[in-house]
Amino acid sequence: MQTVEPVLACAPLPNVKEQGRFSPYTNNGGTVIAVAGKDFCVIAGDTRMSEGYSITSRNVSKVIQLTSKCVLASSGMQADIATLHKLLLIRLEQYKHQNGREMSTTSIAQLLGNTLYGKRFFPYYTFNVLGGVDDKGVGCAYSYDAVGSFERTPYSSSGTGQQLVQPLLDNQVAKKHQPNVLKVDVSAKEVEEFVRDAMTSAGERDIYTGDHVEVKTVTANGVVHQRFDLKFD
Amino acid sequence: MFRSDYDSDISIWSPQGRIHQIEYAMEAVKQGSASVGLKSKTHAVVAAVKRASSELGSNQQKVFRIDDHLAISMSGLTADGRVLTKYLRNECLNHKFVYEQPMPVSKLVVQLADKSQVHTQQSGRRPYGVGLLVIGYDENGPHLYETSPSGNYYDYKAQAIGNRFQSARTYLEKTYETFDDATPEELIRHSLLALRETVQTSSSSSSSTPNEGITSKNAVVAIVGRDQKLTIYENEELIPFLAGIETSGAAAGENTATSMEE
Amino acid sequence: MDSSYGLDLNKPLYDGRYSWFDHSKFGGTVYEPKPNDPSTRTTDPIVTGTSVLAVKYKGGVAIAADTLLSYGSLARFRDIRRIHKLNEHTIIGSSGEYSDFQYITRMLDDVVTDNHIADNNLQPMDPKSIFSYLSRVMYQRRNKQDPLYNNIVVAGYRNGESFLGSVDLLGTHYQDDHIATGFGDHIARPLLRNAYKPDLTKEEAVKLLEKCLTVLFYRDARAYYRVQICTIGEDGVNIAEPQVLQTDWSVGNVTYGYDGRRTALPQA
Numbered sequence: 001m002q003t004v005e006p007v008l009a010c011a012p013l014p015n016v017k018e019q020g021r022f023s024p025y026t027n028n029g030g031t032v033i034a035v036a037g038k039d040f041c042v043i044a045g046d047t048r049m050s051e052g053y054s055i056t057s058r059n060v061s062k063v064i065q066l067t068s069k070c071v072l073a074s075s076g077m078q079a080d081i082a083t084l085h086k087l088l089l090i091r092l093e094q095y096k097h098q099n100g101r102e103m104s105t106t107s108i109a110q111l112l113g114n115t116l117y118g119k120r121f122f123p124y125y126t127f128n129v130l131g132g133v134d135d136k137g138v139g140c141a142y143s144y145d146a147v148g149s150f151e152r153t154p155y156s157s158s159g160t161g162q163q164l165v166q167p168l169l170d171n172q173v174a175k176k177h178q179p180n181v182l183k184v185d186v187s188a189k190e191v192e193e194f195v196r197d198a199m200t201s202a203g204e205r206d207i208y209t210g211d212h213v214e215v216k217t218v219t220a221n222g223v224v225h226q227r228f229d230l231k232f233d
Numbered sequence: 234m235f236r237s238d239y240d241s242d243i244s245i246w247s248p249q250g251r252i253h254q255i256e257y258a259m260e261a262v263k264q265g266s267a268s269v270g271l272k273s274k275t276h277a278v279v280a281a282v283k284r285a286s287s288e289l290g291s292n293q294q295k296v297f298r299i300d301d302h303l304a305i306s307m308s309g310l311t312a313d314g315r316v317l318t319k320y321l322r323n324e325c326l327n328h329k330f331v332y333e334q335p336m337p338v339s340k341l342v343v344q345l346a347d348k349s350q351v352h353t354q355q356s357g358r359r360p361y362g363v364g365l366l367v368i369g370y371d372e373n374g375p376h377l378y379e380t381s382p383s384g385n386y387y388d389y390k391a392q393a394i395g396n397r398f399q400s401a402r403t404y405l406e407k408t409y410e411t412f413d414d415a416t417p418e419e420l421i422r423h424s425l426l427a428l429r430e431t432v433q434t435s436s437s438s439s440s441s442t443p444n445e446g447i448t449s450k451n452a453v454v455a456i457v458g459r460d461q462k463l464t465i466y467e468n469e470e471l472i473p474f475l476a477g478i479e480t481s482g483a484a485a486g487e488n489t490a491t492s493m494e495e
Numbered sequence: 496m497d498s499s500y501g502l503d504l505n506k507p508l509y510d511g512r513y514s515w516f517d518h519s520k521f522g523g524t525v526y527e528p529k530p531n532d533p534s535t536r537t538t539d540p541i542v543t544g545t546s547v548l549a550v551k552y553k554g555g556v557a558i559a560a561d562t563l564l565s566y567g568s569l570a571r572f573r574d575i576r577r578i579h580k581l582n583e584h585t586i587i588g589s590s591g592e593y594s595d596f597q598y599i600t601r602m603l604d605d606v607v608t609d610n611h612i613a614d615n616n617l618q619p620m621d622p623k624s625i626f627s628y629l630s631r632v633m634y635q636r637r638n639k640q641d642p643l644y645n646n647i648v649v650a651g652y653r654n655g656e657s658f659l660g661s662v663d664l665l666g667t668h669y670q671d672d673h674i675a676t677g678f679g680d681h682i683a684r685p686l687l688r689n690a691y692k693p694d695l696t697k698e699e700a701v702k703l704l705e706k707c708l709t710v711l712f713y714r715d716a717r718a719y720y721r722v723q724i725c726t727i728g729e730d731g732v733n734i735a736e737p738q739v740l741q742t743d744w745s746v747g748n749v750t751y752g753y754d755g756r757r758t759a760l761p762q763a
Binding site for chain 2: 610613614615616618621623624627628631
């Protein structure tokens, strides 16, 4: 009878055990978008939470309503996002106690920038888009980096699907590379549909984006919430 | 008041087993305009008289929102009361941050009483000169508490503190049995009627400013309860509740003008 | 024939953690801290429990874990309870460093008692509140670069409502209908996803977890056949005594390269 050498089922383990080093950061993935219109803003985010190649949960919200005129969406590390959101809600409540009214969206934009910069040397691993209507009732969106640099923009996206979604926004919202196309005012309904399509596209190609989308539309009259399904795979 | 050999420090007992400084602080509560609180099975209400230093000045703030489910009305030194307001608001926010649940009313009141107690035992400190009526609604239903400078706190069905509180308390003692099943509107009305007992009538007034009883200008009401976030009624918002109360400002009571400012 | 199966026998088997074991006398090396090394806290877990599984059912939550604590690849302690009751409404289960879990249970027992006393109406603490509190603690410890090396599952039932949540060493937290930590997230979670439905009965849930634990025991080298399957729900808390999983290894006899007995492919 012929004998065969046993073969190891996996590659041999490294002989020297690596000194484990704790990393305080992880990226739980996800895509967020904000598109401002004339008198409204649409803010969206998916609800998938991942850890490496595992989907840990299909229903974790990234989008939070801060005031009746302002919504924040954040991707990145879930623990940091949750902490940042809670902290902002507290700061806004304190502002309400002191001033007897809600903080304006423009002020919240600055507050978020300061809050992020406050942890400049141990940053919140969060990528934020902020949207709403300002004091004049004009739709606005803000884009941030993790340490608090920010700018007001007509539209913005962040997260693992940013590379897929941002060119789409450039082309369809800002009409970039379409020299013969005029920019016209679009309705909130049209923007909602477009944002939904953009999230669906991200869900097609980005493994960290999927499950559901939460879409919040802000107008001077308040916030309307919608929810759609994305791919479940 | 009487002077005593044993009343100059918070950490000195009198031979009778009393600490005079604490009792003096309790007197400060009575100098402030009255606050009234009462509750039904589902709601809790506080009301207060807002004094004005003169015709030209605004009325003081008496009722403070602590959270969506909590409010206080203060009698005594308003400046001390504002410090406590800040503390209470902070505790509520901290609790929400850590437990993702609104602060239970009883827990908050115990913490506040413990804080007040510290100021009755450490030398070099002065007790808070303010009494609070705390209303709130939580898992266990509506609540009404009184806290005092001594660090004592009491759970009540109905209670009044501040200037001429005894008149309001008499009203509450006469009517409290109907409170349990009262509607929110009825509770507010009772609170204003009780409050009316604490202000003098214009006919018997000897103070510099004639007193016009309870009006939409000098009263404030806060209510919280089941399915109702804290709501504060002031000025015009108060007018519907004052129908029939404003005009008949004939409160039974003697003529004691208090000139002491809060 | 190489009988060492890829292990380098010239290297020490242990990595310096047995302090009474002098590696240098046996040709091994021990890491000696140098003066300018950065200070570190726990850099990796030592005595660990593997997966915790949990699933909601109609009227409660079932949660399960085996009773093994591993020391690296050594099966160090074989009858340890990794599921702990906090109050009438809440139980927690832990994977990861067991000493950290002991610290957490002591801390949460204190918190639950303190809050119970602080509330005049003597209501036991809400599982949601305990979960939130624990999340804050885990997150603050990661901020201090001194994490509690666990993934904790919180299961609860209060006022007719089921609760199921998970927190890890970074403070990452979420609630779901079913949860599996560690290796279980890869092996058991797909099974749970397939089998889960909102009207699962308690018996079905327990059966489902038992099946998942068995599959895990087959494939997770750090899993064990002594397990606890506990429930919390309408009928209160039930911290079950360990039971033994029924396993079938007969497939091994026809598996090539299984335990060295069969070294050749079966002839066709």
